[in-house]
Amino acid sequence: MITVHHLQNSRSIRILWLLEELGLPYEIVHYDRHEQLFAPPDYRRLHGLGKAPVITDGTRVVAESGAIIEYVIEVHGDGRLRPAVGSDDWVRYLQWMHLIEGSVMLPYILGIYIDMLGDGGAPVKPRAESEIALHFGFMEQELTGRDFVVGDALTGADIQATFLLDAAAERGLLGDYPALARYRAYMVARPAYARALKKGGAYRIADLTAAAMS
Ligand SMILES: N[C@@H](CCC(=O)N[C@@H](CS)C(=O)NCC(=O)O)C(=O)O
Known part of the structure; x- marks a missing residue:
């Protein structure tokens, strides 16, 4: 089972959306922003960079959103959401x-x-x-x-x-x-994007820019 370590207001919305499009079972662990801006210290325990998104899939830990998308599509996508390799x-x-x-x-x-x-x-x-x-x-x-x-x-x-x-x-x-x-x-x-937003919670990237500038 895939677990999405979902940081609010972040790129990890991509992974929720992807999993909703594929209709795969998954779990979400929610993380709030630390000081409204950073990933919390707990998040760094998942991966050395402490940046969202991170997923775990059994014993595997995958970071970097493009890599996660490619991983999920290749390993769990059954040929969906990508063109034929080599085309x-x-x-x-x-x-x-x-x-x-x-x-x-x-x-x-x-x-x-x-x-x-x-x-x-x-x-x-x-x-x-x-x-x-x-x-x-x-x-x-x-x-x-x-x-x-x-x-x-x-x-x-x-x-x-x-x-x-x-x-x-x-x-x-x-x-x-x-x-x-x-x-x-x-x-x-x-509809899958809307479901991802509903499951992910707060998603207003402008709040981050405001926090960074304060
Ligand atoms: N290129 C990376 C960027 C990761 C990244 O910067 N994530 C932001 C969230 S959108 C983050 O974790 N920020 C919190 C922090 O830097 O503490 C990816 O696509 O996964």
Whole structure:
């Protein structure tokens, strides 16, 4: 049985959503944010980084959301939520699975930190903004006219992408990216996403940004 160690307001919503889409049995252990921002000390006992999400599956401990999504799909997915291995769609699926945390998150998070610095962040702000525009512009172009990252069905890559877009929407960043906003609205309307939110509890990423800035 898979256990999701679910940190409130976090990327672990991806894993709840994934498991709901697959209809797999799982348990949730809930963790509140420490000082409204950090994973609590208990969480570090699961994995050396102490970052969410983490799942346990028997004696296995799996961290890093993209790895967890790939693990669950490969080990428990029975061929669902991913294209056939080796196909052109699979190449695109893999690229998107890694694009979000591997490339887009860095400028996105940097933008938040630079805003926290106020005037002190001014020298690097243009660079961060141009990198955000590059990455969001790329995703906008790629998702224009599409309901899913790959083909005409949901894959793990959509689950990986939507958390980032949830966060960006809460920061008001999607106004210039209508295809991303439309794609996200389509994703969050899925019944499995709603079930994940209900089971996961509080999910307002803007609260974290506010706590970081206080
Ligand atoms: N690339 C990692 C990022 C993990 C990460 O930063 N998780 C955040 C939650 S969204 C966290 O645990 N923050 C709490 C902390 O840093 O103490 C992943 O995708 O799993």
